[in-house]
Amino acid sequence: MKKNIINDFLHKTTTRIVCDEIYVGDVNSQLGLKNKHLAKTTADQHWFEFKRQLKYKSNWYDKYFEVVNERYTSKTCSNCGYVTESLDLNIRQWMCPECNIQHDRDINAAQNILTVGTTGLAFGKIS
Numbered sequence: 001m002k003k004n005i006i007n008d009f010l011h012k013t014t015t016r017i018v019c020d021e022i023y024v025g026d027v028n029s030q031l032g033l034k035n036k037h038l039a040k041t042t043a044d045q046h047w048f049e050f051k052r053q054l055k056y057k058s059n060w061y062d063k064y065f066e067v068v069n070e071r072y073t074s075k076t077c078s079n080c081g082y083v084t085e086s087l088d089l090n091i092r093q094w095m096c097p098e099c100n101i102q103h104d105r106d107i108n109a110a111q112n113i114l115t116v117g118t119t120g121l122a123f124g125k126i127s
Contacts, residue, residue: 006046014053018061023117024051025070025109068117074109077101 051067058065075084077096087094092105 010046010050010053014050014057018054018057018063021064021066021118022054022058023066023068023113024054025073025113026067066117068113070109070113073112073116074105076108076112077103078108078111078115 055065057063072083075087076082077084077099079101080096080099082096082098084094084096087105093103094105095102
């Protein structure tokens, strides 16, 4: 029964969010499965299935779908491009030492994924 509820949720959600353009980070869920603290959370989130459904529904509705390399997306300031070399997973907010902008880690990563996807530029470099 739980599997049916999850599948229903995934189908309804992915159908609702398919729009003109979708960019997703190339999340390597296998890395999360190797980390004993993240394994259950990663497995329960069904990221692979979510991304698979977004891709096929984008094709079905003739919409654009692209997987963007996530390298440094949460560690790179979306305002100035400064890269923070060390940012532990438990740090959810950080301030850029270059431009003093406060970042939420996930929102910053999403902004960087959108920039890379729409421009083809990865922080001033062609990706």
